[in-house]
Amino acid sequence: MRIVVALGGNALLRKGEPLSMENQQKAIAGAARSLADAIYAGHHLVITHGNGPQVGLLALQSLAGPQESMLPLDVLGAESEGWIGYELELALRNALPEGAAVVTVVTQTLVDANDPAFAAPTKPIGPVYEEAIARGLATEHQWPMVKDGHGWRRVVASPKPLGIVEIASIKRLINTGVTVICAGGGGIPVRAGADGKLAGVEAVVDKDLTGALLAKQAEADLFIMLTDVAGVYLDYGGKEQRAIASSGPKDMIAHAAGFRAGSMGPKVEAACAFVQETGQSAAIGALSDLADIIAGRRGTLILPNGGKISFHYPEPEQPRHGGITEIPPEKHF
Ligand code: ADP
Ligand code: MG
Numbered sequence: 001m002r003i004v005v006a007l008g009g010n011a012l013l014r015k016g017e018p019l020s021m022e023n024q025q026k027a028i029a030g031a032a033r034s035l036a037d038a039i040y041a042g043h044h045l046v047i048t049h050g051n052g053p054q055v056g057l058l059a060l061q062s063l064a065g066p067q068e069s070m071l072p073l074d075v076l077g078a079e080s081e082g083w084i085g086y087e088l089e090l091a092l093r094n095a096l097p098e099g100a101a102v103v104t105v106v107t108q109t110l111v112d113a114n115d116p117a118f119a120a121p122t123k124p125i126g127p128v129y130e131e132a133i134a135r136g137l138a139t140e141h142q143w144p145m146v147k148d149g150h151g152w153r154r155v156v157a158s159p160k161p162l163g164i165v166e167i168a169s170i171k172r173l174i175n176t177g178v179t180v181i182c183a184g185g186g187g188i189p190v191r192a193g194a195d196g197k198l199a200g201v202e203a204v205v206d207k208d209l210t211g212a213l214l215a216k217q218a219e220a221d222l223f224i225m226l227t228d229v230a231g232v233y234l235d236y237g238g239k240e241q242r243a244i245a246s247s248g249p250k251d252m253i254a255h256a257a258g259f260r261a262g263s264m265g266p267k268v269e270a271a272c273a274f275v276q277e278t279g280q281s282a283a284i285g286a287l288s289d290l291a292d293i294i295a296g297r298r299g300t301l302i303l304p305n306g307g308k309i310s311f312h313y314p315e316p317e318q319p320r321h322g323g324i325t326e327i328p329p330e331k332h333f
């Protein structure tokens with residue numbers, strides 16, 4: 001099967017762990033082993049990944065330099081794509097036979113300069129701060145901040161991806177059997193001027209939405225989003241919490257209010273869009289379950305003829321971080 005796999009933050013760094021090279025390399029090596037197993041099982045993977053913690057760290061490092069050398073978010077996005085792509089490619093090479101065809105493409109994603117998302121930032125990036133520090137940063141840099149778990153995080157605009165600039169070349173690579181790592185961090189957001197010329201914009205595109213676009217354009221049979229929970233839950237963190245085994249896109253969309261903006265919301269939206277537009281299947285689940293997700297045994301499957309939501313029984317393991325950790329983005333200060 002041709003499978004587009006979108007790796008969430010957990011694949012790159014476990015939640016709550018500091019962003020040290022050691023922690024990141026350990027997490028990425030683990031992810032590479034799961035991906036390599038799927039390749040050994042005969043699947044052709046196209047890999048994409050998030051960049052929230054990394055792009056936020058780069059933004060902080062950029063602040064340490066002289067004012068005139070501050071780097072805009074599109075450049076930081078490109079840096080994070082190169083950084084993570086390099087590490088993933090290296091780990092995958094080490095997990096595959098010597099000379100395996102793996103390549104990273106630093107990718108640009110077309111967005112609408114008038115996307116309403118520019119007026120309402122929702123995408124958390126960088127570290128989690130204590131409230132006093134968050135307030136200081138908010139005042140100093142005019143950064144909108146949002147409550148996330150026990151602390152606060154900077155949020156940036158996250159416009160909808162409209163197209164993948166390099167898609168024709170990426171498809172050529174895929175069609176010759178190369179394992180392509182691309183559209184990392186949702187791709188570098190660029191807009192087209194009236195004259196058609198491209199320019200970078202200050203934003204971070206949601207990697208799950210770009211992943212769905214990539215899966216559609218790469219003609220994937222399956223689109224999988226790997227994260228740090230075993231799947232999508234109804235009444236997440238509540239008394240009636242239940243793990244969804246499978247569903248058609250319509251019933252998932254009917255329950256959209258239960259899937260949080262900025263985390264599970266875009267995953268469900270991306271999965272349903274891919275399934276409705278292509279008639280293929282999508283899945284959301286834990287990195288460690290990749291083989292079972294492909295086999296349809298674990299995770300949450302969104303199926304073109306899936307009908308109503310069905311649940312896992314007996315319950316799979318509880319979400320590792322249990323409980324709702326996000327607060328809706330209207331809690332800005
Ligand atoms: P990633 O880096 O993989 O994109 P996110 O933090 O964006 O990770 O999304 C995964 C998180 O979504 C989980 O850790 C969980 O806390 C949260 N979440 C919110 N609503 C749900 C839900 N209904 N079911 C499962 N997880 C949910
Ligand atoms: Mg996410």
